[in-house]
Amino acid sequence: MKVTVIMSMLALLSTPSFANKGEQTPPVDQGQQQQDPVDQGQQQQDPVDQGQQQQDPVDQGQQPPQPPIVDNGQSPIQQKPGVYKYLEPxxxxxxxxxxxxxxxxHCxxxxxxxxxxxxxxxxxxxxExxxxxxxxxxxxxxxxxxxxYPCDSFTYITCSN
Structure with a gap:
């Protein structure tokens, strides 16, 4: 039932009175199907397959964007390479x-x-x-x-690799 209604609507829309002026809309029921480019042997290529690999920003001498540091005690602030400071760990x-x-x-x-x-x-x-x-x-x-009280903790801990 639904297929018949849809087919009827498509046939109605393809009549010249519904078509854009100057354009012919092919009838739906004439066995013509639009073919997928893959079915026609024309595969769309991925840029990687075409040898156009996307460059890593680090390889181009650029620093990748860094996420903002939100210090929740687990996110360190890098002091220098290999040295990280944890605030209120x-x-x-x-x-x-x-x-x-x-x-x-062992305090x-x-x-x-x-x-x-x-x-x-x-x-x-x-x-500290x-x-x-x-x-x-x-x-x-x-x-x-x-x-x-008295319960002590750390103001910060600085760790090194």
């Missing part, structure tokens, strides 16, 4: 990182080194303590949290 769960690696042990440099390793760097080369920040989470045991 966060535990992978999203809370502020505790000053100590385990409860009241400061050891916790910072472990954080840098977790982030894919070799070690911490600089850090942030005292009494409130809620923090220990890196080695994410079930352990400090939820009051």
């Amino acid at each position: 966060k535990h992978p769960a999203g809370d502020r990182l505790d000053w100590c690696l385990t409860w009241a042990n 400061g440099q050891e916790a910072a080194n472990a954080y840098c390793e977790e982030m894919g760097h070799r070690m911490a080369v600089d850090l 303590r942030a005292a009494d920040v409130g809620y923090t989470r220990l890196l080695q045991d994410d079930r352990m949290v400090c939820n009051g």
Whole structure:
């Protein structure tokens, strides 16, 4: 039923009264089908297939556009090649990182080194303590949290590769 209605509408639209002036619209029902270029042996070519590879901006001596740095504690600010600074570093769960690696042990440099390793760097080369920040989470045991005062964290950790 739907096919018949569609075919009737197409036949009506192809009559000379509906066609643009000066143009002949071929009737739909004469067995003529428009052929796809692929069916006619004319394949449309991809620029890569034609040897027109798109150039990488770095290969052209240009720097690719960089996404804006949004520091959420996980996004480092690159100080120089291989040196990254994390402001108010966060535990992978999203809370502020505790000053100590385990409860009241392995604090400061050891916790910072472990954080840098977790982030894919070799070690911490600089850090600063942030005292009494409130809620923090220990890196080695994410079930352990400090939820009051005095809970210390880091103002920043600078990691190096």
